Amino acid sequence: MRVLAEVHQCDGYPVNWPDQPDEWLSQTSLLGVWVAELGGRLVGHVSLTREGEGDLAPGLWSERNGTSTARAAVVSRLFVAPQARGHGIGALLVGQTVEEARHRGLHPVLDVVASDTSAAALYERLGWQLMATVEQRWGPSQLVSIHCYAAAS
Numbered sequence: 001m002r003v004l005a006e007v008h009q010c011d012g013y014p015v016n017w018p019d020q021p022d023e024w025l026s027q028t029s030l031l032g033v034w035v036a037e038l039g040g041r042l043v044g045h046v047s048l049t050r051e052g053e054g055d056l057a058p059g060l061w062s063e064r065n066g067t068s069t070a071r072a073a074v075v076s077r078l079f080v081a082p083q084a085r086g087h088g089i090g091a092l093l094v095g096q097t098v099e100e101a102r103h104r105g106l107h108p109v110l111d112v113v114a115s116d117t118s119a120a121a122l123y124e125r126l127g128w129q130l131m132a133t134v135e136q137r138w139g140p141s142q143l144v145s146i147h148c149y150a151a152a153s
Contacts, residue, residue, distance in 0.1 A: 001021045001022060001025070002042075003042055003043060003044070003045065003079065003081045004021055004025070004045070004079060005021075006081055006082060007079040007080070007081065007082065010082045011082070011116070011118075013079060013113075013116060013119075015113055015138075015144065016138065016142075024077075025045070025047070025077060027047060027049050027052060027076070027077075028052075029049045029050035029051070029052050030047060030048070030049055031048040031049055031050065031073060031100065031101075031104065031106075032047070032048045032097070032100050033045070033046070033047050033048075034046050034047075034093055034096045034097070036080070036084075036089045036092065036093055038084050038087060038089065041081075041084075042081075043080060043081040043083075043084035043089060044078075044079065044080040044081065044084065044089045044090065044093050045077060045078070045079055045093070046075065046076075046077060046078040046079075046093040046094065046096070046097055047075075047076050047077040047078075047097075048073050048074070048075060048076075048097040048100055048101060048108075049073070049074045049076055050070075050073065050074070051069045051070075051072060051074060052074065054136070055074050055111060056111050056134050056136065056146055056148050057072070057074065057109035057110055057111050057131065057148040057149060057150065058072040058074060058109055060109075060131045060132055060134075060148050060150075061107060061109045061131065061148075061150045064131065064150075065107075071105075071106060071107060072106060072107050072108075072109045073097075073100075073101035073104065073106035073107065073108050073109070074108075074109055074110060074111075075094060075097045075098075075101075075108050075109070075110040076110065076111075078090065078093060078094065078119070080093075090122050091122065091125075091126060094122070094123070094126055095126075098151050101151075107150065107151065107153075108150070108151040109131075109148070109149065109150045109151070110123070110128075110148075110149050111146050111147070111148055111149075112146070112147050112149065113144055113145070113146060113147075114133055114144075114145035114146060114147050115145070120147055120149075123149050127151070127152040128149040128150065128151055128152065129149060129150050129151075129152060130147055130148070130149055131148045131149065131150055132147075132148050133145055133146065133147050133148070134146050134148060
C-alpha cells in the first residue's frame, strides 16, 4: 500500500483514494495478482479479475464479438512506483496478465481514466485497441471519461 500511496500522490491514481486500500487491492473476483520487485523493493502491482461492478470494457468487447462477458478478463490495479519507471515494469506486468488470461481461454480488456494519458499510451504501445470512450458517473458530482481497451486478438 506504500507504493500505491506514492503513485496516488504523484499521479492521482487511483482518482479517488479508497477508504480501505487493502480491500481495493484484493478484489473479490480475482483470477490472479502479480507484483514486481526491483533491487529487492516492491515497485509494481497488477490484477486480473472477472467482470466487476462498474467495469465497462467487458460489455463492449462482448457486444462487438457476439459473446458473453464471461469470456473476458479485466486487467486492473496496475501501478508502478514513480522511482521505478522506465524499466519496462508496467509492460511486463501487463504481459503477465495477458498470458494468464489467454491460458484461461479469456480475452483481456481494461478500463482506464481518460486523463491518465501515460497509462493509455502504454496500452496503445502494447497493441491494445481502444473500443470506446464512455462517460461514467462515479458519484452525484463526479462524471469521469473512461477509455475502454481490448488486447489485440
